[in-house]
Amino acid sequence: xxxxxHDDPRMxxxxxxxxxxxxxxxxxxxxxxxxxxxxxxRVMPNPGLYDERYPIGxxxxxxxxxxxxxxxxxxxxxxxxxxxxxxxxTEEPPVQAEIEPWKILVIYSTEPDxxxxxDLVLHKxxxxxxxxxxxxxxxxxxxxxxxGMAPESFHRHVELANKAFGLGNDYWGWRFLxxxxxxxxxxxxxxxxxxxxxxxxxxxxxxxxxxxQTLSATHTGYEVYSERRFREGLPAFREALISGARDxxxxxxxxxxxLNSYIETARSRLSPIFRHxxxxxxxxxxxxxxxxxxxxxxxxxxQTRMCSADASAVIFRESNASALGYLDNxxxxxxxxxxxxxxxxxAEFASGYAGGSG
Ligand SMILES: [Zn+2]
Numbered sequence: 387x388x389x390x391x392h393d394d395p396r397m398x399x400x401x402x403x404x405x406x407x408x409x410x411x412x413x414x415x416x417x418x419x420x421x422x423x424x425x426x427x428r429v430m431p432n433p434g435l436y437d438e439r440y441p442i443g444x445x446x447x448x449x450x451x452x453x454x455x456x457x458x459x460x461x462x463x464x465x466x467x468x469x470x471x472x473x474x475x476t477e478e479p480p481v482q483a484e485i486e487p488w489k490i491l492v493i494y495s496t497e498p499d500x501x502x503x504x505d506l507v508l509h510k511x512x513x514x515x516x517x518x519x520x521x522x523x524x525x526x527x528x529x530x531x532x533x534g535m536a537p538e539s540f541h542r543h544v545e546l547a548n549k550a551f552g553l554g555n556d557y558w559g560w561r562f563l564x565x566x567x568x569x570x571x572x573x574x575x576x577x578x579x580x581x582x583x584x585x586x587x588x589x590x591x592x593x594x595x596x597x598x599q600t601l602s603a604t605h606t607g608y609e610v611y612s613e614r615r616f617r618e619g620l621p622a623f624r625e626a627l628i629s630g631a632r633d634x635x636x637x638x639x640x641x642x643x644x645l646n647s648y649i650e651t652a653r654s655r656l657s658p659i660f661r662h663x664x665x666x667x668x669x670x671x672x673x674x675x676x677x678x679x680x681x682x683x684x685x686x687x688x689q690t691r692m693c694s695a696d697a698s699a700v701i702f703r704e705s706n707a708s709a710l711g712y713l714d715n716x717x718x719x720x721x722x723x724x725x726x727x728x729x730x731x732x733a734e735f736a737s738g739y740a741g742g743s744g
Pocket of ligand 1: 498499568572
């Protein structure tokens with residue numbers, strides 16, 4: 387298995403540049419032959435299964451990447467916007483087209499980071515997660531409160547996938563499952579399941595602006611770091627995901643039963659990474675996010691993306707090279723767990739899927 391997602395000739399360059407969730411799903415699914423060997427399915431229109439329990443963002447549109455036209459060649463190392471790709475795609479489902487299920491899983495896994503979960507009023511405390519998007523992609527505890535609903539986002543999408551398969555709409559079955567992989571991977575991401583080390587929270591309690599700026603700097607900075615490593619083709623990330631997914635596939639485990647311990651493990655990994663980021667990149671990294679305005683009407687997620695280039699320049703500065711080895715090892719460990727639970731999820735669908743309206 388030699389190819390890295392961005393070198394895979396089966397993936398048209400119109401779909402690139404590639405982002406972390408796509409790399410994660412790509413390597414994990416490669417380890418599950420039961421999915422890789424499935425024949426292509428015909429593209430179908432959205433069966434319209436979302437309901438009031440999981441409303442979709444008012445600006446969301448389903449784009450169909452099966453129909454593409456390459457219009458540009460973006461530089462992956464400076465691409466931070468999931469919505470901007472080399473290709474342009476259609477809103478009209480290209481119902482004559484066919485696509486392999488594993489490719490659907492890969493190319494739609496970033497969709498939940500677009501408009502799907504944005505601009506919604508979900509909870510009176512959603513400001514803590516920067517808006518409705520963060521609320522659906524995170525879940526952590528602060529004394530007396532649970533913040534965010536990422537596990538529910540995952541469960542909902544598995545349910546939607548099953549419903550679509552039940553209706554004979556296999557295309558959307560895989561596409562909802564792809565969205566489900568996104569939330570599942572987020573739940574294995576330490577910054578999505580824990581806010582910060584306890585002593586840091588105590589120390590900054592009286593300066594909430596500083597607290598929020600440090601939290602988004604470490605969280606987003608860490609994501610900028612791992613995405614760049616994927617794009618550089620770091621072998622350790624690929625190996626961790628593939629070996630984890632093989633393990634998960636053959637374990638016969640049940641994702642719903644293992645979800646809590648998976649989340650707890652990710653939580654336990656936050657503090658050392660957080661401290662490392664602060665110690666090694668310090669004020670430079672925090673300053674990269676100084677432009678983020680927490681009372682602005684622009685979603686925090688969109689604002690922080692604009693700061694990513696500055697953060698990347700700090701993290702990958704020559705003089706910081708010695709700080710990366712620690713992050714590489716810690717991240718490979720995290721990705722092994724993420725691969726494992728994705729392998730388990732894919733194995734469930736590979737065996738439960740009979741094709742057609744089965
Ligand atoms: Zn997310």
